[in-house]
Amino acid sequence: MASSCFLLLSLMLTPTLVCGEDLARLAATSSLHQRVKREWIWNKMHISEEFNGTLPYHVGKITSSNKNSNAKYLLEGDSAGTLFKVDEFTGDVFAYERLDREKKAEYHLRALILDRRTNQPLEPPSMFSIAVHDINDNAPIFVHRVFNGSVLEMSPVGTSVTKVTAVDADDPTLQGHTSVFYKVIHGERYFSIDNDGNILTAAPDLDREKRASYEIVVEAIDGQGLKSKESGTVTVLIALTDINDNSPTFTRDLFSFEVPENIPLSGEVGRVEVKDIDEPQNRNTKYSFVRGNHQSTFQIIANPYTNEGIVKPKKPLDFETTPLYQFTIEATDTDINPAYSRLKGSKSLASLTIRVIDVDEPPVFKPPTYTFEVKEESDINKSIGFVSAYDPDQAKRPIRYSILRTNYFKMTNTGHIFANYKLDREEHAWHNITVIANELEKGQIVPRLETHAQVYIKVLDINDNAPEFAQPYEPRVCENAAAGQVVISISAVDKDETPPNVKFTYSLVSEHSNFTLIDNHDNTANVTVKNGLFNRELVKVHYLPIVIHDNGAPRQSSTNTLTIQVCKCNENGEPTFCEGAAKQVGVSIQALVAIFVCILTILVIVLLIILRKRYKSKPNVLRKNVAEIHEQLVAYDEEGGGEMDTTSYDVSVLNSVRQRGMTSPPLTLEPRPCLYSQVQKPPATGLSSPQEMAMVIEMKKDEANNDGDLLPYDTLHIYGYEGAESVAESLSSLGSGSSDSDADCDFLNGWGPRFKMLAELYGLESQEDLGY
Numbered sequence: 106m107a108s109s110c111f112l113l114l115s116l117m118l119t120p121t122l123v124c125g126e127d128l129a130r131l132a133a134t135s136s137l138h139q140r141v142k143r144e145w146i147w148n149k150m151h152i153s154e155e156f157n158g159t160l161p162y163h164v165g166k167i168t169s170s171n172k173n174s175n176a177k178y179l180l181e182g183d184s185a186g187t188l189f190k191v192d193e194f195t196g197d198v199f200a201y202e203r204l205d206r207e208k209k210a211e212y213h214l215r216a217l218i219l220d221r222r223t224n225q226p227l228e229p230p231s232m233f234s235i236a237v238h239d240i241n242d243n244a245p246i247f248v249h250r251v252f253n254g255s256v257l258e259m260s261p262v263g264t265s266v267t268k269v270t271a272v273d274a275d276d277p278t279l280q281g282h283t284s285v286f287y288k289v290i291h292g293e294r295y296f297s298i299d300n301d302g303n304i305l306t307a308a309p310d311l312d313r314e315k316r317a318s319y320e321i322v323v324e325a326i327d328g329q330g331l332k333s334k335e336s337g338t339v340t341v342l343i344a345l346t347d348i349n350d351n352s353p354t355f356t357r358d359l360f361s362f363e364v365p366e367n368i369p370l371s372g373e374v375g376r377v378e379v380k381d382i383d384e385p386q387n388r389n390t391k392y393s394f395v396r397g398n399h400q401s402t403f404q405i406i407a408n409p410y411t412n413e414g415i416v417k418p419k420k421p422l423d424f425e426t427t428p429l430y431q432f433t434i435e436a437t438d439t440d441i442n443p444a445y446s447r448l449k450g451s452k453s454l455a456s457l458t459i460r461v462i463d464v465d466e467p468p469v470f471k472p473p474t475y476t477f478e479v480k481e482e483s484d485i486n487k488s489i490g491f492v493s494a495y496d497p498d499q500a501k502r503p504i505r506y507s508i509l510r511t512n513y514f515k516m517t518n519t520g521h522i523f524a525n526y527k528l529d530r531e532e533h534a535w536h537n538i539t540v541i542a543n544e545l546e547k548g549q550i551v552p553r554l555e556t557h558a559q560v561y562i563k564v565l566d567i568n569d570n571a572p573e574f575a576q577p578y579e580p581r582v583c584e585n586a587a588a589g590q591v592v593i594s595i596s597a598v599d600k601d602e603t604p605p606n607v608k609f610t611y612s613l614v615s616e617h618s619n620f621t622l623i624d625n626h627d628n629t630a631n632v633t634v635k636n637g638l639f640n641r642e643l644v645k646v647h648y649l650p651i652v653i654h655d656n657g658a659p660r661q662s663s664t665n666t667l668t669i670q671v672c673k674c675n676e677n678g679e680p681t682f683c684e685g686a687a688k689q690v691g692v693s694i695q696a697l698v699a700i701f702v703c704i705l706t707i708l709v710i711v712l713l714i715i716l717r718k719r720y721k722s723k724p725n726v727l728r729k730n731v732a733e734i735h736e737q738l739v740a741y742d743e744e745g746g747g748e749m750d751t752t753s754y755d756v757s758v759l760n761s762v763r764q765r766g767m768t769s770p771p772l773t774l775e776p777r778p779c780l781y782s783q784v785q786k787p788p789a790t791g792l793s794s795p796q797e798m799a800m801v802i803e804m805k806k807d808e809a810n811n812d813g814d815l816l817p818y819d820t821l822h823i824y825g826y827e828g829a830e831s832v833a834e835s836l837s838s839l840g841s842g843s844s845d846s847d848a849d850c851d852f853l854n855g856w857g858p859r860f861k862m863l864a865e866l867y868g869l870e871s872q873e874d875l876g877y
Contacts, residue, residue, distance in 0.1 A: 150198065150235045154206040161199035164189070164235060167216045168196045169228055175221040181230075182214035189214065189235065198235075206237040207274040245271035245285040245325035247339040252323075256306060258313040258345040259445070266296060266304040266343055271325035285325050292321030296343065304341060313345040314382045349387035350445035353379035353412065353436045355455035360434075362416065363460045366424040374403065374416040374459060379436045381412055388412045389440045395454070397432030403459070405434065416457070424463040425499060432457040465551075468494040468504050468542040470558040475540075477522070480565045481530040488521040489514070489562060494542035502544040502551065509539040509557070516540065522560065530564040531600045537561055568657030570600040572609050574665045580632065581683055582647075583674035588637040592620065592669060596629045597653045599661075607655065614650035614664060622651065632667065639671045645684055646670055 150165035167178060178196040180189060189212065191198050212235045218227045247269060254267025271285050287298045296319070297307045304323070324338045355377065362375035381388040392405035392414040402422070405414040414436070437452040470492065477490035496502045508516045513536055515523050528536075537559065544554040580593035597609045611630040613622050621635045632649065639647075649667040654660060672680035850867035853860045 149233060151238050152200055152204060152235060153238045154204050154240055156200075156203055160203070161190070161201045164198045164200050166195070166197045167191065167233070169218055171218070171227055173220070173227055176227055177219045177221045179217040179219065180214055181217065182232075183209075183212040185214055188212075191216075204237045206240075207243060209237065211236050240275075243274040243327075244337050245273045245327050246337075247271045247325060250339070252339060252341040253344075254304060254341060255344045255346050256311070257348055258311050259309075259348060259350060260306050260311065262306055262309050264306045266306060267341065269298070269302045269304065269323050269325075269339060269341060271302070271337075271339075273327050275327075285327055288324045288326065290322050290324045290338070292319055295319055296321050296341075298323055304343070311345055313347050314351060317345055319343045319345075347384040347387055348442075349383055349389065349438065349440050350442065351381060351383045352438050352441060352452060353381040353388065353390040354453045355379050355436060357455065359456045359458070361458040361460070363462055364418075364422065365462045365464045366422045367464050367466055368418055368422060370418055370421070372418065374418060376408075377405065377414040377416065377434065377436075377455065377457065379412060379414070379453065381438070385410075385412070387440075389438050390414070391437050391439055393435050393437070395433050395435045397430070397457075399427065399430055400432065402427075402430065403432075416459070422461050423497065424461045425497060428461045428463075430457075430459040430461070432459075463498070465500075465554065466497050467554045467556045468544055469497050470494045470540075470542060470556060473558060475558065475560045476563065477560065478563045478565055479524070479528065481567055482527045482569060483524070485524045485526060488523060490522050490560070492520045492522070492540050492542075492558060492560065494520075494556060494558070496544055502546060505543045505545055505550065507541045507543070509541055511536075511538050514538055514562075522562075528564045530566045530602070531570060534564055535561065536564070566602040568601050568655065568659060568661055571661040571663035572597040572599045572653045572655050573663050574598075574653075574667075578667060580667060580669045581672050581680045582634065582639065582669055583678055583680065584639045584641045584671050585674065586634045586637055586639065586678075588634055590634045590637070592632045592634060593667075594625070594629055594631050595651070595667070599655055599657075601655075601657065607657075610654045610656075612652045612654070614652060618647065618649060620647070620649055620669070632669075641671050641673070644671065 152162070152164050156162050169176070177193045178191050179193065180186065180191045180198070183189075188202055188204075189198060189200055213232065214235065215230050215232050217230045219225065220227055248271070249269075252267060252269050256264055256266045269287065271287070273285060285302075286300060287302050289296060289298050289304075293307070295306070295308045295311065297305050299305065302323075304321075319342075321341050321343065322338055323341055326337065356379065360375065360377045364372075364374045368374070377392070379390055381390060390407050390412050392407060394400040394403075394405075402418060402420045403416055404419050405416050407413070408415055414434075433454060434457045435452055435454055471494070475490060475492055479489045492506065494504050494506070496504065504520075505518050506516050506520045508514055508522075513525055513528070513533075515525055517523070522538075522540075540558045540560050542556045542558070544551040575596040575598045578593055578595060582590075582592050586592075595611070597611075599607070599609075607628070609628045611622055611624055613620075619635050619637070619639065621633050623631045623633055625631060630651075632651075647669040649669055650664050651667055652662055652664050654662040670683045672683035675681050850863070853864035853867060856864070
C-alpha cells in the first residue's frame, strides 16, 4: 500500500504536457487525428500541507515551448505575489509559507508570458491550480461542548440514551484520515457507546429515586489513533425519566379525626397523608377500607394535586346512634408494573378513628314528606292528616307544629291538619303546603331549631257539578226545513273529573216543539226538525230547553237553552237572512248593577258639591244697628216666613204660661198619625187660656221627641233657608263660614247690657282692646 501511495503521489506531482487551450482544441479534432501545437506544458501542481523543509519551497515550474530569450513569466490569482511567487526568468514557482489544507485545499492561478522589451504577451494567459495534499494532522472535534440525554429508569441494558457526534477536518477521500472511534472514559459502569456515537445503557437497575442524573465523559479518536486533549472529549449529561415504580406509604400508622354530627355530605372529615417518591404525574394512589363496621358511611377521595386522601361522609352521621368509627384503611397504586411491585411492595395500611361530636339538631320529620287525600266539600272539622317529627337529641324536647303561609289550612300543635273552609277540586286539585316543626324549651320555641316538611294534599273529586253545553251554540234552521233534518249536533262537558265510562244523556224539557232530540250514544246528541215548515212571520226564534244528565253519584243534571234562529235560505239550503234574537254581547247583570251604582254615586257627589257651593255663596252675616228684632215662635211647617209670617204666636203668651206654670189637666186628643210636619191648631173655643196653649206646645214637643221618621233639626232640609225675609236671615249654622272674620258682630255693642259679653267676645272694639 505504501508503494501505491508513492506512485500516486509521483503521478500527481508530474506536470502534464498539455495546456488548457490545447486540450480543448485536441478534443475538437480528435476524430481527425491531427497533432496540436503545444505551448504551455503544465496543468496542475501539488504541494503537501505542513511542509517541514526550508522555505521557500519549490512547487513546480511554468514553461512554454516558445523559446524566447526575452520572455518574462508572471503570476496572477489566489495569493500570487505573497504566498506564491514565480522566477520571471525560469518560470519556477515557489511557496513562501506552510500551507494548511483545512483552511484552503486548492489555489487557482493564471500564468502570463510577456516580451521583456515590449511587455506584450507572447502567448495567451493560461489557468492552472495548485492542490494542497492532506496529511492526518487533525483530531476529531465534537459538534457540541455538552450533550444531553434521557432514558426511562429501570430500562434494560442496551437501551438507547442519546447520540454524540465528532467530526475530523482532514480529507475524507483519504483512507483513515476521518475515521472516528468513541470510548466512554468516565461512567462506563452505567453506560456504553458504539462506533456510531450512540450511548447505550449498561446497567439494568438505573433507579431515579436513588440517582436521578449521570455525567459521563466520551472520547473521540480518529482512525490512526490521533487524539487531542482539548477537543477529543465531551461531557454527556443523562437524566433518568421517572416511571410509576413506587407504591404510596402512609406517613402515620394512626389517623384520628373529630367531626360534628351535622356535617353535610359534601363536608370534609379530615385528610390522610401518604408518601410516594415518584414524580407527581406517576402518583395514582387509591384509598379503600379493609376492616371496620359502617364502611359505607364514609369515602376517601384522592386529591389529584397533593395525593392526600380526603375523608368525606356518604351518609348522615348521628351521635346518638354511632358516636365512634374505627377502620383500617389501605393505600395502593394499581398502575405500578407488577414486576416492580414485587420488589418494593404495592400497598400500605393504617388505622383510622373518627369521633362524632354531639350537636343540638333540629327536629326530624319521619317520613320527610307527606301525601294526604281529602274529598272536596268535606267537613272542615275533620282532620285531613297527621304529621310527626321528633327531637333526635338526647333531650327529646317536645315539638310544636305550624303551617307556613297558607289561607286554606290550619294546624294544631299536635300535628293535625284541618281545612279552613270546604275545598273545591275544581278550584285547586292539589295543595302543596310547608309544615314547620319547632323544638320547645319550657314552653318557648328554641331559636334556629326548626325543620320544614312538604305536605301534598290531593282533593278527591265528588260529582257536585252538573254537565253543561260544551260551547255556546248558535244553531240556525231554514224556514222550509223538512222533517228529520239535523239542525245541530251538541255535546257536553263536566267540571268534575271525567271518568272513562262517563255517559251524558240528553232530553227535552217539553215535547211541544217543532224539534226532537236524538242521542248518538257517544255523549253527543242531534237536534232535528220534527214537523218542518217554520213560519218566520210568527216566530223568528225558538228556545229549546235541553236537560243534560251525567251518570255520576250522585247524579247531576242541568237545563241548557238552545236558541235556534229561523232563517231564509237559498236553493242550496244555506241561510241568507236571519233576524232572530239579537246576539247578546256586553257585560253580565252583576257588571251592569255595579256600573249603575257607580254612576249614581258620582251623581250624588256632584249634586252635594253644587249645593255646598250654592250655600256658601249666600252671606250669613248679621246686620248692624237693627232697630228692632221681633222674637216670634214660628210653626216648623211654615218656616222661612220671617217678619212676614202672619200665623205665628205672640211670645208673650208663652212667657206668661212659663211664669204661672201648668194648672189645668192635660187635654185629651183623638188618636191620629204622628206627623210632625202637620200643625194641630186648637179649636176655636175652649183653648183661649194660657194653660191650654201650654198644653198644645208640650204635646207638640212630645210628638217631635217620639217621632223617629222625621229629619233631625240640624239638617239642611230644616234650616237651609229659614228666615229668608228676616233681617238676621237664616239662623242655621249650615253654610256659615269657618272663620270668625266672615261675620260682622260689632252691632252687638248697641244692644244693651245683656249683650255686653257677646259684644266683648265678637265685637271689633273688644278685639282691639284684647290686642287682636
